[in-house]
Amino acid sequence: xxxxxxxxxxxxxxxxxxxxxxxxxxxxxxxxxxxxxxxxxxxxxxxxxxxxxxxxxxxxxxxxxxxxxxxxxxxxxxxxxxxxxxxxxxxxxxxxxxxxxxxxxxxxxxxxxxxx
Amino acid sequence: xxxxxxxxxxxxxxxxxxxxxxxxxxxxxxxxxxxxxxxxxxxxxxxxxxxxxxxxxxxxxxxxxxxxxxxxxxxxxxxxxxxxxxxxxxxxxxxxxxxxxxxxxxxxxxxxxxx
Numbered sequence: 284x285x286x287x288x289x290x291x292x293x294x295x296x297x298x299x300x301x302x303x304x305x306x307x308x309x310x311x312x313x314x315x316x317x318x319x320x321x322x323x324x325x326x327x328x329x330x331x332x333x334x335x336x337x338x339x340x341x342x343x344x345x346x347x348x349x350x351x352x353x354x355x356x357x358x359x360x361x362x363x364x365x366x367x368x369x370x371x372x373x374x375x376x377x378x379x380x381x382x383x384x385x386x387x388x389x390x391x392x393x394x395x396x397x398x399x
Numbered sequence: 400x401x402x403x404x405x406x407x408x409x410x411x412x413x414x415x416x417x418x419x420x421x422x423x424x425x426x427x428x429x430x431x432x433x434x435x436x437x438x439x440x441x442x443x444x445x446x447x448x449x450x451x452x453x454x455x456x457x458x459x460x461x462x463x464x465x466x467x468x469x470x471x472x473x474x475x476x477x478x479x480x481x482x483x484x485x486x487x488x489x490x491x492x493x494x495x496x497x498x499x500x501x502x503x504x505x506x507x508x509x510x511x512x513x514x
Contacts, residue, residue, distance in 0.1 A: 287442075316501045318504070326443075326491075326507075328501045339499075342501075374443070388502060389445065390435075392441065392442045
């Protein structure tokens, strides 16, 4: 079936503007994750949704970042008042549910965000 | 706290030679360990995972990894490297006792295979 999709693939925005990034997980996956990939920094965990449970927001770097997951499927990551240090590739991943944590995550192609 | 270290930013090998990409981890309990590969301008692809059982895990594209509990390592290996293996490799860990958490990734190792 279809993999994880993300849109847009590229986004250029001016400093101070708000942006929304979208993620469509694999059908049937109950877990959804957002990561940020910056050059030389690896993958930085941002937020994790599992079913109807409260999301794990422990990785969000500031209160300018927020995310929602509607109907247990599509997720939107919102960055308010963007700063140049927000420039990165934002990756979304999904997986099957908890199952003791054994399931691997499947990643989307990412959204490359550039803040000018 | 969980963490992963990939001590080498870059590994260079000649085609046909064996390759090793190193990974060490730190968890309080028992680890679940994963390797992913990222080709240029592509998303991350799952290679293999260690959950339990045999310490030697075989994965996609001829790669394998060996779990070593005493050394807290999970090095990725391949007997004979291909130029097409050139990519960015990530090791990741999740603690078994914290099943409801996201994977924690290392900073990645760039593998360059020369012809």
